[in-house]
Amino acid sequence: MNLILLSPEDITADGNATIRDPRRLRHLREVHRAAPGQHLTVGVAGGAMGRAELTALNDQQATFHCAPLTQTPPPALPVHLVLALPRPRMLARTLEHVTALGVKDITLLHTRRVEKSYWQSPELAAEKIRRHLVLGLEQARDTVLPEVTLRRGFRPFVEDVLPGLLSTRRGLVAHPGMANACPRGLREPAVLVVGPEGGFIDWEVERLLAAGCEGMHLGPRILRVETAVTALLSRLF
Structure with missing residues (x-):
């Protein structure tokens, strides 16, 4: 703390x-x-x-x-993180990590390889989520809580929500086997989409690319979600 x-x-x-x-x-x-x-x-x-x-x-x-508090919190990262819902224990760590790094907009998304039982986890209770966000803020000396949104439908998100996000942001999908490597040092707002441990299925990748996202990879290694997200944010920003 x-x-x-x-x-x-x-x-x-x-x-x-x-x-x-x-x-x-x-x-x-x-x-x-x-x-x-x-x-x-x-x-x-x-x-x-x-x-x-x-x-x-x-x-x-x-x-x-x-005494009068006058110091402003550190700047937020200009990114909206869309994360396929991880297993509960990994979700807790990931929320703390990305909050400490300065992410302020988080969407937890259902995809084909996300176990349906994950959505019943007590870790998704509002108070549990807030607890992990607070731990991330305390670690990084920040005061602004991220906003976390739960999306249980992949298709409605891609068709109804994602286009609005991409209207003012660059869309990036992290997925093994993509042609381009993860860019470095972005100077523009972005939507970063990260899949589950087993990755997106081909149909999901196609829909994300068709919506206007760019595919990218982090190299040949397959990483845990919490590691991949941290590496992606560090490299991008």
């Missing part, structure tokens, strides 16, 4: 902040080994960041005196 992320409800009437949830309290005690008088980096969800003095800490709550 490189940032103590505060919710608006954490801010008290006098402008200070009080947190009570066990996870953040445990992290303050066991990782930061924080003590009253110590200054830590804090940020308000969706707002500014800065330093705050820890004025009290016990098993029930921590209280901070917040």
Whole structure:
């Protein structure tokens, strides 16, 4: 936790902040080994960041005196990530990784090789998703939560949603066997589409290309989804 992320409800009437949830309290005690008088980096969800003095800490709550917070969060990556829904454990790690890297728009998509049971996972509960996004923000010292959208229909997404996304962005599909290598250092907004562990089926690739996306690859190695997404974002931006 490189940032103590505060919710608006954490801010008290006098402008200070009080947190009570066990996870953040445990992290303050066991990782930061924080003590009253110590200054830590804090940020308000969706707002500014800065330093705050820890004025009290016990098993029930921590209280901070917040000087005016004036530091802006780091810039977002200009990318909308469309990700075939990974297995639940991998989804959790991937959400944390891409949030830390600065992705602010995420679509989780059903494809042929996505197990239908994945959509029943507790990891897709709104609170679980938010928890992983918050962990990514705390790691990267950011305050702006990504927006996550669930799309259970591949065809409706490609036909009804994707054209609108591509009207202002360059579409890129990462898939083994594509002719072109992943570009480097994009200077334009993009839609990055990444398939499941088993890859897209041919029909899905054809539909994505027909919609206006460009196919690309990361080389001959077959990577886990969380590794591939991190490598793609790092290379693209």
